[in-house]
Amino acid sequence: MKDTAPDWFETCVSRLTTTSTQRVWSVLVTIFGDLAQDGSDQISGSLITALTRLAGIRAEATRVALHRLRKEGWIESTRVGRNSVHRLTSFGRRQSVAAAPRIYSRDPNMPDIWHVLIASNSESSRKELSDLMLTGDYCSLNASTAMAPGPMPDDLEELLGFESDTMSVPNWLRDLCGPEPLKTAYDQFWDAIQIVERLLPAEGAGDPMRSAVLRVLVVHAWRRIVLRHPSLPPVFLPDDWKGAACREAVSHLLDRLPRPSLSSLEAELMD
CATH class of the missing domain: 1.10.10.10 (Winged helix-like DNA-binding domain superfamily/Winged helix DNA-binding domain)
Structure with missing residues (x-):
């Protein structure tokens, strides 16, 4: 060289x-x-x-x-x-x-299924969401809501969770x-x-x-x-x-x- x-x-x-x-x-x-x-x-x-x-x-x-x-x-x-x-x-x-x-x-392979998690106003529910966001490829939608690819975890305690292969994506989510x-x-x-x-x-x-x-x-x-x-x-x-x-x-x-x-x-x- x-x-x-x-x-x-x-x-x-x-x-x-x-x-x-x-x-x-x-x-x-x-x-x-x-x-x-x-x-x-x-x-x-x-x-x-x-x-x-x-x-x-x-x-x-x-x-x-x-x-x-x-x-x-x-x-x-x-x-x-x-x-x-x-x-x-x-x-x-x-x-x-x-x-x-x-x-x-x-x-890159794109996920077929997405799941959304929603926390309540309780401190324990917010903490559960916060802890889960450290373990996966989550995108925070707001202080109490997050989404990630793949099926939702099966051991949720205080979080509302649902998964789907069909989602409507508004412009505000694109910007987020x-x-x-x-x-x-x-x-x-x-x-x-x-x-x-x-x-x-x-x-x-x-x-x-x-x-x-x-x-x-x-x-x-x-x-x-x-x-x-x-x-x-x-x-x-x-x-x-x-x-x-x-x-x-x-x-x-x-x-x-x-x-x-x-x-x-x-x-x-x-x-």
Whole structure:
């Protein structure tokens, strides 16, 4: 890998990282989740630093983020000579595997059945609803009502619940499921992804390291949006919602930026 990155690469990195605040630990989660999700995969500290440097992240910030991920049980590290290698823990792999279908699926399965839960004004009923919303893919309709895909739980105590495969979706619900800040995030991501699509050379990034960095940044920017809301059919979303178009664009870009092997990336450090 050459020391000086081409202008097109710098522009792509800038567009993928300036739409929101970069949390370095979250970028590292994406690196491990995209490049090293298998139980036998491990990444050297030198490689992580090289990848994050190309993404515009300082080495000190990377070290702090690695420490945080170890402390929170996401990764485990082993000293090998003067270097360290890092891998996802069982907990980290479970989290990555659970999120993968939402991130990578080209045609996500939409639920056939939805259920709605309604709480009374009692504190215990509101708490039951609040606790359930932590366990599933719920969308809050108001302080006492929530809905989620799939059949309703069978152990409800103080909640009114019903399920159906037919729902009338008014505009107010579309606006609730696709609020303006989230629509704006999709619009900004769409603009960025179009620039990357246009600037990326026809032959790809040109070397495994830059390909990995662009791939990770695309996945990371997409992950930060798509995991902020439940997976909803188009009928639940505003007409100008760009989620489906963004998903298609991400899939196309990831085809152009195939996942490089960790061995090829580690070899780049020796050149």
